[in-house]
Amino acid sequence: MEMTIKDPLGTAVVVLSGGQDSTTCLFWAIKKYKKVIGISFDYGQKHIKEIECAKNICLENNIEHHIIELPILNTLTENSLTRIDIDVDSEKPKEGLPNSFVDGRNMLFLNVAAIFAKQKGAHTIITGVSQTDFSGYPDCRYEFIKSMEVSLTLAMDYPFSIKTPLMWLDKSQVWNLADELGVLDVIREKTITCYNGIKGEGCGKCPACKLRNEGYKKFLQEYKK
Amino acid sequence: MEMTIKDPLGTAVVVLSGGQDSTTCLFWAIKKYKKVIGISFDYGQKHIKEIECAKNICLENNIEHHIIELPILNTLTENSLTRIDIDVDSEKPKEGLPNSFVDGRNMLFLNVAAIFAKQKGAHTIITGVSQTDFSGYPDCRYEFIKSMEVSLTLAMDYPFSIKTPLMWLDKSQVWNLADELGVLDVIREKTITCYNGIKGEGCGKCPACKLRNEGYKKFLQEYKK
Numbered sequence: 001m002e003m004t005i006k007d008p009l010g011t012a013v014v015v016l017s018g019g020q021d022s023t024t025c026l027f028w029a030i031k032k033y034k035k036v037i038g039i040s041f042d043y044g045q046k047h048i049k050e051i052e053c054a055k056n057i058c059l060e061n062n063i064e065h066h067i068i069e070l071p072i073l074n075t076l077t078e079n080s081l082t083r084i085d086i087d088v089d090s091e092k093p094k095e096g097l098p099n100s101f102v103d104g105r106n107m108l109f110l111n112v113a114a115i116f117a118k119q120k121g122a123h124t125i126i127t128g129v130s131q132t133d134f135s136g137y138p139d140c141r142y143e144f145i146k147s148m149e150v151s152l153t154l155a156m157d158y159p160f161s162i163k164t165p166l167m168w169l170d171k172s173q174v175w176n177l178a179d180e181l182g183v184l185d186v187i188r189e190k191t192i193t194c195y196n197g198i199k200g201e202g203c204g205k206c207p208a209c210k211l212r213n214e215g216y217k218k219f220l221q222e223y224k225k
Numbered sequence: 226m227e228m229t230i231k232d233p234l235g236t237a238v239v240v241l242s243g244g245q246d247s248t249t250c251l252f253w254a255i256k257k258y259k260k261v262i263g264i265s266f267d268y269g270q271k272h273i274k275e276i277e278c279a280k281n282i283c284l285e286n287n288i289e290h291h292i293i294e295l296p297i298l299n300t301l302t303e304n305s306l307t308r309i310d311i312d313v314d315s316e317k318p319k320e321g322l323p324n325s326f327v328d329g330r331n332m333l334f335l336n337v338a339a340i341f342a343k344q345k346g347a348h349t350i351i352t353g354v355s356q357t358d359f360s361g362y363p364d365c366r367y368e369f370i371k372s373m374e375v376s377l378t379l380a381m382d383y384p385f386s387i388k389t390p391l392m393w394l395d396k397s398q399v400w401n402l403a404d405e406l407g408v409l410d411v412i413r414e415k416t417i418t419c420y421n422g423i424k425g426e427g428c429g430k431c432p433a434c435k436l437r438n439e440g441y442k443k444f445l446q447e448y449k450k
Contacts, residue, residue: 068297070297071294072293072297106380108340115329155329157363
């Protein structure tokens, strides 16, 4: 069976939530690959508006976009991201994981993205995970991503490469990357990161908002003074 | 974070299709683990009767059983197992994979089974894959299973062990294992392996039936003469 990537910069599939990180990755991919396809997962998350953001950004940039329903995550786990009767922690708990955690969520996304990518003849999957922004999600770490590349490649006898352009960047550096890609305003205005589903600057209170807004402040201080 | 399995023979989750192989694994697990939980995936397969078999076998043996809906496989791939307008190949094609192939199906099952297992406090996942009965499914191979154990463990910071009691057995040896476990008649009468959904001896024509029936003949010749 053939195990080479004929065209490493051919088609890339971007796992696109509609938030700052994955949208920055989308624009990074557009600069680098011949064809880019965005996929978003609808797993019954509260901030479903994120997917609308993803869809609109792809439409405006003439990027093929697919929304894949994945209710399995809601079936398997009980947590604040998918159940409307639980409040999202406003502070990250001192011990353990924030209650927005869905165990193995990112792995499942990558698994489905890979099945989809093979259907499309793509070898590259791009995800906006970051070791810096680890927050306790083990399936966002470098060592997991490297292991997952091997598992996916063996599972389908088809070479997969998982690109993580943000792996070692902090949030201010992610803002700077957007600036370098010429899409700072697009990211600022058209993406949602907020766990409570509020666009742009967000609720300002959830962990995701704090990280995003503090990162932006640091970006202005360090790169724009 | 703790990364040890306190009770390796505590709870095991068996991926249970209701066919010969996975049902034999179920009985193997019952002998070995304190608690066994069966999970079956409903992904819109034609032979949905398999799941009924799985359910009944668990009921009769007082085993906790869960049916998990996974329509994503039907969404992502077009093939003869899930679409009623395509006939299953009666002969295995000389080149390539049989048209019942769903790329990455087994990997996705293991991924979801692991998320489920962690919810249940189980570290062990049991699957009836076999390298001998490879049939071109790369995610049934030993090297994939070993890699997947690592990926799952890293993904959830939680040690997973994937047990594959049938990995190096041919079909006659699987029949012999059932015999040794004292469940030969249960497996013969109450499981479905047939791609066309016919219980027991099946249609006799699809690749799964041929493998099962030839294996049984060989078992009788080699172990029962």
